[in-house]
Amino acid sequence: MTSSKRGDDDARTEIIHDVDYPLDVPSTKGPGAGAGTGASGGTGDTATTAFPAAGRTDYSQFSESGGYDMSAPLPFGEQPTTIAPARRDDIGRRGTIDLGLFVLRLAVGVLLAMRGLQKLAGLFGGPGIDGFTQTLADSGFDMARALAIAGGTVELVAGVMLVVGLATPIAAAGLLGMIGLGIAVRLTGADPIPVLSDTSRGLEPSILYAAALLTLLFTGPGRWAADRKWGWSHRPRFSGIVWLVIVVVLAGLVWYFLNGTNPLTSSADSAPVTAG
Numbered sequence: 001m002t003s004s005k006r007g008d009d010d011a012r013t014e015i016i017h018d019v020d021y022p023l024d025v026p027s028t029k030g031p032g033a034g035a036g037t038g039a040s041g042g043t044g045d046t047a048t049t050a051f052p053a054a055g056r057t058d059y060s061q062f063s064e065s066g067g068y069d070m071s072a073p074l075p076f077g078e079q080p081t082t083i084a085p086a087r088r089d090d091i092g093r094r095g096t097i098d099l100g101l102f103v104l105r106l107a108v109g110v111l112l113a114m115r116g117l118q119k120l121a122g123l124f125g126g127p128g129i130d131g132f133t134q135t136l137a138d139s140g141f142d143m144a145r146a147l148a149i150a151g152g153t154v155e156l157v158a159g160v161m162l163v164v165g166l167a168t169p170i171a172a173a174g175l176l177g178m179i180g181l182g183i184a185v186r187l188t189g190a191d192p193i194p195v196l197s198d199t200s201r202g203l204e205p206s207i208l209y210a211a212a213l214l215t216l217l218f219t220g221p222g223r224w225a226a227d228r229k230w231g232w233s234h235r236p237r238f239s240g241i242v243w244l245v246i247v248v249v250l251a252g253l254v255w256y257f258l259n260g261t262n263p264l265t266s267s268a269d270s271a272p273v274t275a276g
Contacts, residue, residue, distance in 0.1 A: 075180055100221035105162050108212045112175055113159025119152030121214055139185045142258045162216070164223020169217060169236065173243035175244060176213040177251040187260050 042231050050229055118126020127135065129148055136144040136151075154174050161171035186193050195203045220236040 019065070067136060098222035098224050101216070101219060102165075102224040104163060105168075105216060105221060107224070108209065108216070109159045109162030109171075109177075111159075112155050112178075112209070116152045116154070116156030116159060119148065121154060136185075139188065140259050140261055147254075147258065151178055151181075165221035165233075166227055168221040168225065168233070169239040169243045170225060171214045172217040173247040176210060176217070176244070177247040179210045179213065180248075180251050181255065182206055183210075184255060184259075188259075214244075 093094055114124055115126075117123040118128075119132040122128030122131070126132075129145075129152065132152065133145045133148040136147050141147055155178055158171040158174040158178075161167055162175065183203065186203065186206070193203060194209075218236055218240040220233040221227065222233070225233060231239075
């Protein structure tokens, strides 16, 4: 038998509020709540404790009445497992890789820029523009002088860009195209071409230049470069493939329309490649 006296209701409410319950239980008013309720079914205005009905899943009315806001995230339960990707311009530490790339750019860029000065101005014992034009004409090129000027300019400008680390994919691809054309010229020459030689220049320097330029094309210039904040400085795969395809197509077109010989097909006039 339960008591409906006001004192009993106040005591029951006081006890419930003293319990360390995780929810801030709201108060409601209405029939059957508060003092004056009893067998006669009277009504009162005293607040009593209200709980959501069993099996109830919609807590919207409960939260609106002053209870726990179910729209807010709980401090427990299943937590998000996804991790936000790092910013594209955030590059982690890479040890001495940047130093190594800078040394490689410096060596290759300076040497190829010096070769450009050899062709354009005759510096460092070079043939000059006239000598280089004659070399290209003897190799079967049409418009030899224009090609000589263009080739020397590409080597000089792209070499400086490589040292500075400015537009590295473009500079490396342009120099790679010049190296490829140089190898094709050597293969169609009249003299035997050694890959390795101590007495004459073989294909070894050109192969090393090509390998270094391909490395820079697909690794990027590193942090010690003018374009270190561009995507191709640390994610160079896409730019490397694009510029490699472009330079291969351009070099092939230049060779096809201005020379026309096939350096990969041996003939009586082509120079054999030897191992030493």
